[in-house]
Amino acid sequence: MAQLALGNVSKTYRPRGKEQVQAVKRVSLDVKDGEIVALLGSSGCGKTSMLRMIAGFEEVTEGTIRIGGKEIHNLPPAQRDVAMAFEGYSLYPPLKVRENIGFALLRERGASADIEKRVSHIAELLEITDILDRYPTVISAGQQQRTSLARALIRRAPVSLLDEPMSQLEPQLRAILRARLKDYLIEHKMTTVFVTHDQTEAIALADRIAVMEKGELQQFGTPAEIKQSPSNLFVASFIGEPPMNIFDAAIASEGNAVAISGLGPNGEPAFRLNAPMEAANGKRVCLGIRPHLIEIGANGSADATGRVITNHWLGDQSHICFEIGGCSVVGVTDKPIDARAGDALPVRFPLGAVHLFDAESGRALAHGLGQR
Ligand SMILES: Nc1ncnc2c1ncn2[C@@H]1O[C@H](COP(=O)(O)OP(=O)(O)O)[C@@H](O)[C@H]1O
Ligand SMILES: [Mg+2]
Numbered sequence: 303m304a305q306l307a308l309g310n311v312s313k314t315y316r317p318r319g320k321e322q323v324q325a326v327k328r329v330s331l332d333v334k335d336g337e338i339v340a341l342l343g344s345s346g347c348g349k350t351s352m353l354r355m356i357a358g359f360e361e362v363t364e365g366t367i368r369i370g371g372k373e374i375h376n377l378p379p380a381q382r383d384v385a386m387a388f389e390g391y392s393l394y395p396p397l398k399v400r401e402n403i404g405f406a407l408l409r410e411r412g413a414s415a416d417i418e419k420r421v422s423h424i425a426e427l428l429e430i431t432d433i434l435d436r437y438p439t440v441i442s443a444g445q446q447q448r449t450s451l452a453r454a455l456i457r458r459a460p461v462s463l464l465d466e467p468m469s470q471l472e473p474q475l476r477a478i479l480r481a482r483l484k485d486y487l488i489e490h491k492m493t494t495v496f497v498t499h500d501q502t503e504a505i506a507l508a509d510r511i512a513v514m515e516k517g518e519l520q521q522f523g524t525p526a527e528i529k530q531s532p533s534n535l536f537v538a539s540f541i542g543e544p545p546m547n548i549f550d551a552a553i554a555s556e557g558n559a560v561a562i563s564g565l566g567p568n569g570e571p572a573f574r575l576n577a578p579m580e581a582a583n584g585k586r587v588c589l590g591i592r593p594h595l596i597e598i599g600a601n602g603s604a605d606a607t608g609r610v611i612t613n614h615w616l617g618d619q620s621h622i623c624f625e626i627g628g629c630s631v632v633g634v635t636d637k638p639i640d641a642r643a644g645d646a647l648p649v650r651f652p653l654g655a656v657h658l659f660d661a662e663s664g665r666a667l668a669h670g671l672g673q674r
Pocket of ligand 1: 315317323324325343345346349351
């Protein structure tokens with residue numbers, strides 16, 4: 303049984319005197335017991351609205367939310383067994399950091415020695431031991447954020463919801479705390495949904511990622527599934543840095559084979575497949591390939607010639623921007639490439655690395671195109 307299950311959940315805000323906003327559209331999501339799930343998407347796509355509905359701070363407009371099989375979406379927040387770290391921290395100003403963190407345990411009538419021990423432990427984990435006796439108004443935003451995170455984590459609630467829990471931290475500290483947070487969540491088998499707009503954070507922390515855009519769930523899968531088999535053009539271009547190269551192309555059936563022609567002047571990039579693709583025949587498609595899977599400077603068997611626009615060595619990899627048939631393409635290599643702007647470079651697109659999408663709907667048609 304899923305620990306947390308959202309069934310066709312929608313949220314429409316109807317602010318007085320303003321246009322209504324459909325913030326979440328029919329989202330269904332099953333989070334397993336002890337699973338860590340990331341809600342990933344750009345600002346305004348409905349992530350906070352989702353968390354607030356699960357916690358009970360916003361009503362669902364339509365749909366159901368269950369925890370352990372029991373419908374909870376009509377219960378008040380205190381009866382939902384959910385702990386939440388808010389995007390805006392919401393600390394109690396009259397209470398010291400230490401009291402803010404321990405407050406919920408006190409309310410649950412924990413023994414005070416035990417509470418103290420747990421507060422010190424979580425404070426150490428999040429590097430806020432030195433501010434435990436300060437008040438929220440005199441600590442930095444990053445410290446407030448960690449206090450809020452500590453207050454949610456310490457409860458080890460059946461479901462924990464963390465809204466952008468580390469957005470205020472500088473990258474180094476964020477990377478360290480990310481690893482500790484993951485260990486803590488796993489150690490206590492905490493079912494967790496966290497919100498982030500940072501794909502590195504989502505990939506590093508989550509068992510599965512829910513990619514959202516404009517209130518809709520685009521794909522729900524493991525980091526590897528989302529990266530290797532993006533379900534549509536949005537997910538394909540949203541995940542991965544630098545983003546996937548996307549070309550407009552056309553597919554034409556040739557007996558038992560299929561030719562894919564790029565829309566460049568010489569039809570670059572062009573491929574021939576051995577399997578007929580009925581679903582795609584005659585269709586306008588988008589062809590995608592990730593920058594680090596393009597083979598640059600390939601000897602023989604090149605698919606196209608690229609004209610170098612820029613070539614930068616970043617210390618551990620090269621980012622090369624080149625032009626093929628009017629399209630600009632980015633390639634990444636782990637070795638420096640000896641080429642300057644204007645040079646011609648042979649380029650190969652390994653078939654296994656090519657994705658096809660329906661140009662109209664954006665839906666994925668194929669991931670990897672088999673053998674040439
Ligand atoms: N209380 C509210 N009243 C009206 N519109 C809101 C309210 N809260 C959020 N929204 C709108 O709903 C959409 C989703 O917001 P939100 O869930 O905060 O997104 P995210 O957390 O992904 O940035 C946005 O367009 C936002 O402006
Ligand atoms: Mg938000």
